[in-house]
Amino acid sequence: MRDGCSLVKLGKPVVVVVQATFENAARVHAKGLGCPDLAICAYPHPSPGAPAGPEVMAALALQIRNRVVELISAGH
Numbered sequence: 001m002r003d004g005c006s007l008v009k010l011g012k013p014v015v016v017v018v019q020a021t022f023e024n025a026a027r028v029h030a031k032g033l034g035c036p037d038l039a040i041c042a043y044p045h046p047s048p049g050a051p052a053g054p055e056v057m058a059a060l061a062l063q064i065r066n067r068v069v070e071l072i073s074a075g076h
Contacts, residue, residue, distance in 0.1 A: 001026060005035040015039040015071045017064060039071040 004016040016038060018026045023042035030038040043064050046052045 001029045001038075002033060004038055005030060005033040008035050008038060013072050013075075015041050015068045017041045017043065017068065020044045039074075041067045041071060043067075 001016060004014045007014045016026065016030075018040060020042040023040060026040050026042075027036075027038075030036060030040065041064060043060060046056065046060075050056075
């Protein structure tokens with residue numbers, strides 16, 4: 001979070017990727033660091049016992065990648 005805020009303050013495009021469980025904490029932390037509009041990409045953690053084979057993880061990575069591209073393209 002600190003690195004993301006530091007880079008934003010330097011005018012660099014940044015998206016911080018966090019597990020959905022930590023999204024609220026990340027937003028509070030970003031706000032406290034003076035970056036309330038920091039782009040945060042929250043991804044779901046697979047449920048315990050859910051399949052997490054290569055295909056599942058590749059699909060998750062693709063979703064995250066697409067969301068990061070959207071956020072960067074939107075000017076965050």
